[in-house]
Amino acid sequence: MEARFLQIGLGLVLLLAAQHTPAVAIPGPECPTKCGEVDIQYPFGIGDNCSLSSGFNASCQEVQRGVHKPFLGDIELLNISLANGTIREMSPISTYCYNSSGLMHRHTWLFDASHSPYRFSDVQNKFTVIGCNTLAYIYADSTGTGYQSGCVSTCQNLTDLADGSCSGLGCCQTSIPKGMGYYAVGFDSGFNTSQIWNFSRCSYAVLMEAEAFNFSTAYISTTEFNDTNTGRAPVVMDWAIRNGTMSLQCEEAELNKTGTYACLSSNSVCVDSRNGPGYLCNCSQGYEGNPYLPYGCHDADECRNSPCPSEGVCHNTEGGYQCSCRAGRKFSKQSNTCSLDVGLIIGVTAGFLVLVIFSFLGYMILQKRKLTKVKHEYFSQHGGMILFERMRSEKGLAFMVFSEAEIVQSTNNYDRSRIIGKGGHGTVYKGIVKGSMPVAIKRCALVDERQKKEFGQEMLILSQINHKNIVKLVGCCLEVEVPMLVYEFIPNGTxxxxxxxxxxxxxxxxxxxxxxxxxxxxxxxxxxxxxxxxxxxxxxxxxxxxxxxxxxxxxxxxxxxxxxxxxxxxxxxxxxxxxxxxxxxxxxxxxxxxxxxxxxxxxxxxxxxxxxxxxxxxxxxxxxxxxxxxxxxxxxxxxxxxxxxxxxxxxxxxxxxxxxxxxxxxxxxxxxxxxxxxxxxxxxxxxxxxxxxxxxxxxxxxxxxxxxxxxxxxxFEIEGATSGYPTQEGENLPMNPRSSYYAR
Known part of the structure; x- marks a missing residue:
């Protein structure tokens, strides 16, 4: 019975251990990281349990005495780029030659990576054909039913050829589509080079890195038979995490982080593959290293590349950097320069000015408060509070109370040209309020204490008078020592x-x-x-x-x-x-x-x-x-x-x-x-x-x-006429001939 319980406990321990063991193999210290001059970085590896999967297994072979080179299968590996998700390999060149007897020798190769993490780069590779009177084909599958394309190269005279030019004379190139993991080469036998003896009797075709190819007329000018099958050219392969159940895009792969998710570094991000299914891992911004290892991404020292200006100092930070300048200068991130710290100079220079300005503003605020208090006293003295109370209680009362600033603006600061009536005890101005409404503004020179007390009540009553044969009182201004009345403007005299x-x-x-x-x-x-x-x-x-x-x-x-x-x-x-x-x-x-x-x-x-x-x-x-x-x-x-x-x-x-x-x-x-x-x-x-x-x-x-x-x-010339602006004491105000007349 005890043995039974012991077996169950041991099983649970093993199950828990299996749940916390990463499904992705981590290379041990015994795994080599270099072969010859080529760095072998994980997920690639040499030896058992040193790579992410079998598709990334490489071998390190001695090609000459003491010279080692890495190979993926039987293809030489030139280099690996984790950041770009590419490798460079040596691809065999296919040949199609005729000897002096007119016998044809053909060596064509196929490259099958369709079941591996690799796809031919459609950006960096081109199908390249060299020869005269040559038509070569490229096939994307072994059945010939998928994608296929061709390239024709012809020659007329040797003088027509030019080094570095691959435009159809002696050389031609064509692009390939995305997603190709297989390619094979074929030559059209109808294009016979055996009769063109003054040019090379061989034609060549290969899918290769476009940047690594530079056409030379020497490829065409030789007439010697060159039937070799040992030629190689570099080709660029895009790779991604796409083997078996790991052929996922980032969104799906990130949901399976406890399983086969390959981006193990905490400072890594997942990036969808641009060429076929799968994904890649990159270090986050400000970090560098190997994102496929648990602690592979570390802070990048941006300061080693001197990103700051020459007179500045670079300070490396976690995931970034900062630039600083010596005292008196300020760093500008936009222009990446250390310029004069104008702010500091202005701050020191303007300190006294700020103090003066604040003192002046304080004085102005104090004076404004005093003025506001005086205006409030005038407003209350003229019955403004009573007027407002009644205006709130009586809805629909069309009466406006103007501020002194509005009156000043409407009369252009009491401009003399706005005067339409004047006398010893008051002046009437023509004004414009609310943008376009002409009014007559009566500015009295004197109001006795009795009128001041009754002013608000009288204005309220007059404001309610709405009759076609009575001049309408539009509003008033109460925040001045002597109240001002605003009437509708009547243009045609008396x-x-x-x-x-x-x-x-x-x-x-x-x-x-x-x-x-x-x-x-x-x-x-x-x-x-x-x-x-x-x-x-x-x-x-x-x-x-x-x-x-x-x-x-x-x-x-x-x-x-x-x-x-x-x-x-x-x-x-x-x-x-x-x-x-x-x-x-x-x-x-x-x-x-x-x-x-x-x-x-x-x-x-x-x-x-x-x-x-x-x-x-x-x-x-x-x-x-x-x-x-x-x-x-x-x-x-x-x-x-x-x-x-x-x-x-x-x-x-x-x-x-x-x-x-x-x-x-x-x-x-x-x-x-x-x-x-x-x-x-x-x-x-x-x-x-x-x-x-x-x-x-x-x-x-x-x-x-x-x-x-x-x-x-x-x-009209008025003789003895009395104006429409009688004063408090009954005095009549003489008017201009075109004046209008209003109530006081």
């Missing part, structure tokens, strides 16, 4: 210019002026009735009614505007409005209401009706106020005294009388007796429907077309 301009050639029709007045009334009605809370304009006048590219009315200038007071006891203590348009009731009570705007609009109706300015500084004191003169004329039933002749001649009495009556109601001394702006807008709409005479209508249409087709309002 209603004041249209009525009172010196250039009378335009002959504005009454119906056009009435239309503009009606549109202005619609805009004011929107402020009073639809804004939440209602907005009182506070400075209604013809200079604050702008005209767009289609001469549509746009109510502007909300600088004097206030929100409708919720507390009836709330009063406005600062004088609002413009002389000639001021509500007398407001002058007594200091309470600004919607009816204050109605009174001012009544003065606008008088300007449309009479063509006169609201206040004349010259002339008798009793005739200076247009509203007083008008009310006196209405009281005396003498309206014709204040009407111009062209209005009396063109318009119907009903229209004139209706408009005068509406103006009279607006100018009532008691605000409660005045109509609302909605009633005024409705009445103006009704009056516009009163058709003028047909010829007057045609003239009005022609006049409107003339306006839209290019009549320039800039041709």
């Amino acid at each position: 209603l004041f210019e249209l009525i009172h301009g010196k250039n009378q050639a335009l002959q504005i029709s009454f119906s056009t002026l009435l239309r503009i007045a009606h549109e202005a009334a619609e805009g004011l009605n929107f402020l009073h009735s639809y804004a939440s809370p209602p907005i009182i304009h506070g400075d209604v006048k013809t200079a604050n009614i702008l005209l767009d590219e289609n001469y549509m009315a746009k109510v502007s200038d909300f600088g004097a505007s206030i929100l409708a007071p919720s507390d009836k006891e709330q009063y406005v203590t600062m004088v609002q409005g413009t002389c000639g348009y001021l509500d007398p009731e407001y002058m007594l009570t200091c309470q600004l209401t919607e009816k204050s705007d109605v009174f001012s609009f009544g003065v606008i109706l008088l300007e449309v009706l009479t063509g006169q300015e609201p206040l004349k500084l010259n002339g008798p004191e009793t005739e200076r106020s247009l509203s007083s003169n008008f009310l006196s004329a209405m009281k005396e039933n003498n309206l014709d005294a204040v009407l111009p002749s062209h209005v009396k001649g063109q318009e119907s009495n009903e229209l004139i009388r209706g408009l005068a009556e509406l103006a009279k109601q607006c100018l009532d001394m008691c605000g409660s007796n005045r109509p609302s702006m909605k009633e005024i807008a409705d009445e103006l709409g009704r009056l516009r429907k009163l058709s003028p005479h047909p010829w007057v209508q045609i003239d009005a249409e022609m006049e409107t077309q003339s306006l839209l087709s290019g009549a320039s309002i800039g041709s």
